[in-house]
Amino acid sequence: MSKPSSFSAPKGVPDYVPPASAEFVAVRDGLTGAARMAGYSHIELPVFEDTALFARGVGESTDVVSKEMYTFADRGERSVTLRPEGTAGVMRAVIEHGLDRGVLPVKLSYAGPFFRYERPQAGRYRQLQQVGVEAIGVDDPALDAEVIAVADAGFRGLGLDGFRLEITSLGDDSCRPQYRELLQEFLFGLDLDEDTRRRAELNPLRVLDDKRPEVKEMTAAAPLMIDHLSDSAKAHFDEVLRHLDALGVPYVVNPRMVRGLDYYTKTTFEFVHDGLGAQSGIGGGGRYDGLMAQLGGQELSGIGFGLGVDRTILALAAEGKSAGVPARCDVFGVPLGDDAKAKLVEIAGRLRAEGIRTDLAYGGRGVKGAMKAADRSGAKIALVLGERDLADETIGVKNLGTGEQQQVPIDDIVAVTGAILAD
Numbered sequence: 378m379s380k381p382s383s384f385s386a387p388k389g390v391p392d393y394v395p396p397a398s399a400e401f402v403a404v405r406d407g408l409t410g411a412a413r414m415a416g417y418s419h420i421e422l423p424v425f426e427d428t429a430l431f432a433r434g435v436g437e438s439t440d441v442v443s444k445e446m447y448t449f450a451d452r453g454e455r456s457v458t459l460r461p462e463g464t465a466g467v468m469r470a471v472i473e474h475g476l477d478r479g480v481l482p483v484k485l486s487y488a489g490p491f492f493r494y495e496r497p498q499a500g501r502y503r504q505l506q507q508v509g510v511e512a513i514g515v516d517d518p519a520l521d522a523e524v525i526a527v528a529d530a531g532f533r534g535l536g537l538d539g540f541r542l543e544i545t546s547l548g549d550d551s552c553r554p555q556y557r558e559l560l561q562e563f564l565f566g567l568d569l570d571e572d573t574r575r576r577a578e579l580n581p582l583r584v585l586d587d588k589r590p591e592v593k594e595m596t597a598a599a600p601l602m603i604d605h606l607s608d609s610a611k612a613h614f615d616e617v618l619r620h621l622d623a624l625g626v627p628y629v630v631n632p633r634m635v636r637g638l639d640y641y642t643k644t645t646f647e648f649v650h651d652g653l654g655a656q657s658g659i660g661g662g663g664r665y666d667g668l669m670a671q672l673g674g675q676e677l678s679g680i681g682f683g684l685g686v687d688r689t690i691l692a693l694a695a696e697g698k699s700a701g702v703p704a705r706c707d708v709f710g711v712p713l714g715d716d717a718k719a720k721l722v723e724i725a726g727r728l729r730a731e732g733i734r735t736d737l738a739y740g741g742r743g744v745k746g747a748m749k750a751a752d753r754s755g756a757k758i759a760l761v762l763g764e765r766d767l768a769d770e771t772i773g774v775k776n777l778g779t780g781e782q783q784q785v786p787i788d789d790i791v792a793v794t795g796a797i798l799a800d
């Protein structure tokens with residue numbers, strides 16, 4: 378193999394390097410924090426699983442499974458797949474560890490990378506990052522509303538407001554089979570090309586998501602699930618909307634919404650941001666009441682969401698906002714000479730142990746360079762230590778906000794910096 382002159386990240390995979398990486402962490406933690414506020418516990422799962430889990434869980438007829446999975450045989454000749462989404466893996470773990478036999482609902486949240494071999498473009502990556510939640514075991518419309526409100530609060534907590542929540546109901550076993558037949562009857566009456574006809578046989582709902590104008594026009598009068606819900610499914614949906622109203626979460630009902638995964642039943646939703654062009658979905662989710670049983674578990678219901686961290690970052694940028702990235706450190710040490718540096722290394726250790734985030738200039742770049750580094754670090758305080766200060770055991774404490782500088786005993790450094798930072 379020829380030796381490449383340099384390497385670059387795999388195609389369609391974003392790197393997050395400083396300072397943008399701080400925005401990444403702030404967005405991920407902000408979205409996760411909203412789930413924590415509602416009592417979701419963290420779950421950490423493998424990034425690869427048995428291929429059959431996704432084939433069965435997500436659905437063979439979906440693009441995600443049929444075209445986009447990173448599937449390979451490991452050295453033991455097992456077929457494994459890099460997880461394209463989180464819900465199937467959470468179900469597998471809940472069943473495997475018997476969480477479904479404890480207190481219900483089981484409320485879990487996760488964050489991490491997912492992998493889809495999609496055609497890369499702005500906001501569409503092959504390694505994407507999500508924050509997700511799953512609430513398993515209780516079929517209560519109030520829980521649907523909670524899940525949706527958590528996502529809404531997560532986005533708003535970051536300062537985002539140029540998005541809308543679209544919601545619909547995909548019905549359940551009591552009405553979907555009949556609707557499916559009705560829709561197929563309608564679609565088979567149209568002059569569809571062969572591929573689309575096949576799709577109408579396999580997954581007729583997906584035809585409603587066709588972006589081609591001629592197909593859109595033909596399907597404009599298609600029957601919609603929302604007009605054919607059973608009484609129980611309709612009552613569930615109405616109740617979800619009532620709770621959302623009470624929670625003050627705005628929404629628009631979009632009966633033509635089609636999600637890319639097969640497991641959805643009843644409540645289904647998407648958060649759409651208009652500043653992102655074609656890849657406008659910043660998050661989505663819904664109920665998946667048959668999934669657990671399909672994966673070999675009990676007949677338990679579930680609802681959850683996945684929020685796109687990458688797209689949320691882009692959406693914030695489109696709104697000219699930032700997630701409120703904290704400064705990298707509080708205190709920055711500026712040594713004037715080698716002995717001073719050795720002492721500052723020691724002082725930095727002491728400050729960190731007291732919970733004061735501390736960095737210092739390494740490599741003897743001189744005062745000017747060190748002061749510049751102090752400014753760039755975002756620190757509120759620079760500690761300036763010269764050889765002469767060492768002799769009388771004092772240190773210069775400069776408040777980088779006000780410019781004030783004082784000389785204090787080194788022994789008092791924790792108290793003095795602590796007081797300035799608390800100010």
Ligand code: HAM
Binds near residue numbers: 461502
């Ligand atoms: P999803 O709609 O496939 O749902 O993905 C959720 C979010 O992940 C999307 O709204 C989008 O923001 C982000 N996303 C998806 N694909 C990409 C990509 N190629 N590049 C960048 N961002 C992307 C799920 O994955 C479900 N597991 C959500 C769920 C949980 N439903 C119930 N529980």
